[in-house]
Amino acid sequence: MHFVPETTHPGAAIARYLGTIAPGSYFVLSHGTNDGLDEEPVEAHNSYQRTTTPGIGRSRTEILELMTGTELVEPGIVWTPQWRPDSPEDVDEQPERSLVYAAVARKP
Numbered sequence: 001m002h003f004v005p006e007t008t009h010p011g012a013a014i015a016r017y018l019g020t021i022a023p024g025s026y027f028v029l030s031h032g033t034n035d036g037l038d039e040e041p042v043e044a045h046n047s048y049q050r051t052t053t054p055g056i057g058r059s060r061t062e063i064l065e066l067m068t069g070t071e072l073v074e075p076g077i078v079w080t081p082q083w084r085p086d087s088p089e090d091v092d093e094q095p096e097r098s099l100v101y102a103a104v105a106r107k108p
Helices: 010-020 042-049 060-066
Strands: 026-032 100-106
Touching: 010 026, 010 060, 026 060, 060 100
Parallel strands: none
Antiparallel strands: 026 100
């Protein structure tokens, strides 16, 4: 979803998808973000903007909005290294460096 611009209504696309899956099904989402950065890396941003599929970093709150209509599975929306690691040692001291959130949700 981090390559889907707001102009194409990503929330509506997810809602349509959720409308097709059976109740009790799970929905998995990983999404790039700029959360955790003091400032957006200009070079990386400019590089993505020159592609045919520019990346869009959404905040945790925006990602939560994309999950509307679902029930988040613990631990919720977290940095990818924090989503159920095999052991606590698998999580770096700065998991936000991944710049990607992960979530699993259940359709009620």
